[in-house]
Amino acid sequence: MESNCCAPEVHDATAYPASGIRGKAVPLITLKALLTPPALARLTPEETFRLCPDPVCDVVYFSPSQTYGTGDLKVPVFQKDQAAGVPVCYCFAHTRADLERAAVTGTGQALEASIRAHVQAGRCGCEVNNPQGSCCLGNVVTVLWSVERGCRFW
Incomplete structure (x- = not known):
């Protein structure tokens, strides 16, 4: 089920439609590695895809003409799924x-x-492991820092 928060009818393809905040580009290899086979079959590889980190939006990746939601990925997405068992570090399997x-x-x-x-x-x-397509260490540090200070953001 896709919400329209990151729908492709955006004038600025680098911005999240819901917030206007620029989305971080994700390498094509990330999408190829993490999309389910049916979603991968729809991929337009010439386009630049960006990550929508909004936790209330189902859209994970968006381009000017396509979106992929959480159901289109093989793994849960840290930014989208607040469950304790979701990976924060995808390479070494460290969860929240x-x-x-x-x-x-x-x-x-x-x-x-x-x-x-x-x-x-x-x-x-x-x-190829992390849906954001880049190092998870920043997420790891943020979660550790938050818990050490008594905050829990999930």
């Missing part, structure tokens, strides 16, 4: 619940350091 547990038990910094070490060693594959 894992990060919350680490923050509460005082092992959050060690978990973050472990992910950083994997990234520095060239082991991450965020461009």
